[in-house]
Amino acid sequence: MSLVSMFKGKGPSGFGYGSTAEDVTEGLDLSGRTILLTGCNSGIGKETLRVLGKRGAHVIAAARTVEKAQAACDDVGGQTTPVACELSEPASVQACARQVIELGRPLDAIVCNAGIMALPKLNQKHGYELQFFTNHIGHFILVTSLLDTLADNGRVVMVSSGAHNGAPPEGIQFDNLSGERGYSPWANYGQSKLANLLFANQLSKRLAGTGKTANSLHPGVIHTNLTRSMNPIARVAMSIGAPLVLKSAGEGAATQCYLAVHPSIEGVSGKYFADCNESRSSSHGRDEAMAERLWEVSEKIAAEVTA
Numbered sequence: 001m002s003l004v005s006m007f008k009g010k011g012p013s014g015f016g017y018g019s020t021a022e023d024v025t026e027g028l029d030l031s032g033r034t035i036l037l038t039g040c041n042s043g044i045g046k047e048t049l050r051v052l053g054k055r056g057a058h059v060i061a062a063a064r065t066v067e068k069a070q071a072a073c074d075d076v077g078g079q080t081t082p083v084a085c086e087l088s089e090p091a092s093v094q095a096c097a098r099q100v101i102e103l104g105r106p107l108d109a110i111v112c113n114a115g116i117m118a119l120p121k122l123n124q125k126h127g128y129e130l131q132f133f134t135n136h137i138g139h140f141i142l143v144t145s146l147l148d149t150l151a152d153n154g155r156v157v158m159v160s161s162g163a164h165n166g167a168p169p170e171g172i173q174f175d176n177l178s179g180e181r182g183y184s185p186w187a188n189y190g191q192s193k194l195a196n197l198l199f200a201n202q203l204s205k206r207l208a209g210t211g212k213t214a215n216s217l218h219p220g221v222i223h224t225n226l227t228r229s230m231n232p233i234a235r236v237a238m239s240i241g242a243p244l245v246l247k248s249a250g251e252g253a254a255t256q257c258y259l260a261v262h263p264s265i266e267g268v269s270g271k272y273f274a275d276c277n278e279s280r281s282s283s284h285g286r287d288e289a290m291a292e293r294l295w296e297v298s299e300k301i302a303a304e305v306t307a
C-alpha cells in the first residue's frame with residue numbers, strides 16, 4: 001500500500017486509489033471463466049495473472065515468448081495456458097490468436113495490458129513508430145482476430161494511461177505514424193495510449209447490441225519494468241519515491257481486474273476508468289470522428305502487415 005492511498009477515498013464503485021486487485025475480486029468465484037491477458041510476465045500484468053488465477057479463472061497468459069509466459073505461470077500457479085505473443089510481429093500475434101481459437105474456449109475477457117513506454121529514440125517496425133505499432137496495432141490485430149471467440153457477454157479491457165493526455169496537440173498524427181516527421185518519447189507514448197482508448201471506444205460502438213463490451217483504463221502510476229527506457233537518474237528517483245507516492249502492483253492491477261470480472265461492470269461499455277471508477281478522458285479521448293478514423297487506418301495497416 002502506498003502512502004498516498006491513505007489519503008484518497010473511495011469512489012461510487014466502492015473502490016478507489018488504494019483498492020488492490022485482491023480487494024476488487026474478493027468473494028468472486030471465477031471458476032469456468034477464461035481470460036486472455038497480454039504482458040503476463042511483468043509488473044501489473046503478472047499481478048493480474050496471479051489474482052485472476054487465485055480466484056479460479058483459467059488465464060491464457062501471453063508474453064513475448066512462450067518461455068517467459070511459462071515462467072510467469074509457474075511462479076503464480078493457478079489454471080493457466082502460456083502462449084507466445086510478440087505484439088510487434090503480426091505473424092506472432094496471428095499465431096497467438098489461432099492458438100487461442102483452437103483451445104475452443106469462449107473468452108470471458110481479453111485484457112490488453114502489454115506495453116512499452118517512452119523509447120528514447122525513434123524505433124520502427126514494418127515502417128511504423130514502435131510504441132504505436134506495439135501498444136496499439138499489435139492489440140488491434142489480436143482483439144479483432146478474436147471477436148468471434150469472445151463470449152456473448154465478453155469484455156475487452158484496454159490498458160491505456162493518463163499519459164494519453166500528453167499525446168500530440170492534434171491527437172493521433174495520421175500523417176506521421178512512421179514517426180519520421182517528428183518523434184518525442186513521451187508524446188508518442190501518449191499517442192499510443194490515446195489509440196488504446198479510442199480503440200476501446202470505437203470497439204464498444206461496433207459491439208453495441210451484442211452484449212460484448214469494451215472499456216479502457218488508467219491503472220495509476222506504478223514502479224514497474226515499464227521505466228526501463230527512462231534515464232537512470234529518473235529510475236533511481238522513482239524507486240526511492242515509489243513506496244511513498246506510487247501505487248503498489250496490487251493497487252495498479254485493480255482497475256483492469258475490476259473491469260475484466262466485477263459484476264457491477266456487466267453491460268458497461270465505451271467508458272474510461274481510473275482507480276476503479278469512471279473517469280473523464282482528454283477531449284481527444286472523446287473524439288468519435290478520431291476514433292472512427294483510427295479504426296479505418298488500423299484496419300488498413302493490419303491488412304498491409306499481415307498480407
Ligand SMILES: NC(=O)c1ccc[n+]([C@@H]2O[C@H](COP(=O)([O-])OP(=O)(O)OC[C@H]3O[C@@H](n4cnc5c(N)ncnc54)[C@H](OP(=O)(O)O)[C@@H]3O)[C@@H](O)[C@H]2O)c1
Nearest residue numbers: 039042043044086087088113114115161221222224225226
Ligand atoms: N506502470 C505505470 O505507471 C503505468 C501507468 C499507466 C499505464 N501503464 C500501462 O500498464 C501496462 C503494463 O505496464 P507495466 O507498468 O506493468 O510495465 P512492465 O512491467 O514493463 O510490463 C509490460 C509488459 O508488456 C510486455 N511487452 C512489452 N513489449 C511487448 C511486445 N512487443 N510484445 C508483447 N509483450 C510486450 C512486457 O514484456 P517483456 O517483459 O518481455 O518486455 C511486459 O510483460 C502498459 O500497457 C502500460 O502502458 C503503466
